[in-house]
Amino acid sequence: MIISKKHIHVTCAIIERGSLVLAAQRSATMSLPHKWEFPGGKIDTGESAEECLQRELMEELNIGVTVSRALSPVTHGYTDCTVTLYPFVCTIHSGEIILHEHAAVVWLKADELPTLDWAAADVPVVAMYLTTVIPD
Ligand SMILES: Nc1nc2c([nH]c(=O)n2[C@@H]2O[C@H](COP(=O)(O)OP(=O)(O)OP(=O)(O)O)[C@@H](O)[C@H]2O)c(=O)[nH]1
Numbered sequence: 863m864i865i866s867k868k869h870i871h872v873t874c875a876i877i878e879r880g881s882l883v884l885a886a887q888r889s890a891t892m893s894l895p896h897k898w899e900f901p902g903g904k905i906d907t908g909e910s911a912e913e914c915l916q917r918e919l920m921e922e923l924n925i926g927v928t929v930s931r932a933l934s935p936v937t938h939g940y941t942d943c944t945v946t947l948y949p950f951v952c953t954i955h956s957g958e959i960i961l962h963e964h965a966a967v968v969w970l971k972a973d974e975l976p977t978l979d980w981a982a983a984d985v986p987v988v989a990m991y992l993t994t995v996i997p998d
Pocket residue numbers: 870872873874892893894898899900901902903904945947981982983984
């Protein structure tokens with residue numbers, strides 16, 4: 863019998879502040895513990911990707927964002943599921959960051975992003991993002 867892996871669709875926010883970019887570390891109790899990611903989450907039924915992004919960022923970090931552009935979706939096959947990430951480049955327009963789920967956040971220069979231990983699905987997202995930013 864062939865059992866197909868679950869395929870989930872996940873938005874994520876590449877949040878810029880000047881020349882810095884926010885990365886978030888998953889907590890010990892989340893799946894992919896301690897890995898770094900761009901905050902976001904699963905798209906609910908009937909919800910647009912941008913609605914999902916706003917909902918997840920408010921739930922996870924207490925912030926509202928303005929989307930400046932979307933990057934191409936990236937699909938990655940984990941052992942137990944397949945994830946398609948829908949990345950949006952954003953800036954914060956409201957709220958102060960409060961960590962409701964993540965262990966930590968850091969603001970890094972774009973060229974420092976590859977030094978983190980990213981969730982595997984994010985590695986090509988980071989690489990793609992870096993091709994779109996002008997170095998300092
Ligand atoms: N938010 C987010 N999720 C990501 C990224 N990269 C990546 O592989 N994922 C995976 O996408 C899935 C959805 O994330 P989520 O934040 O909604 O997960 P969740 O808490 O609802 O469920 P969970 O119990 O599986 O962690 C997770 O399995 C997460 O590991 C990313 O950059 N951002």
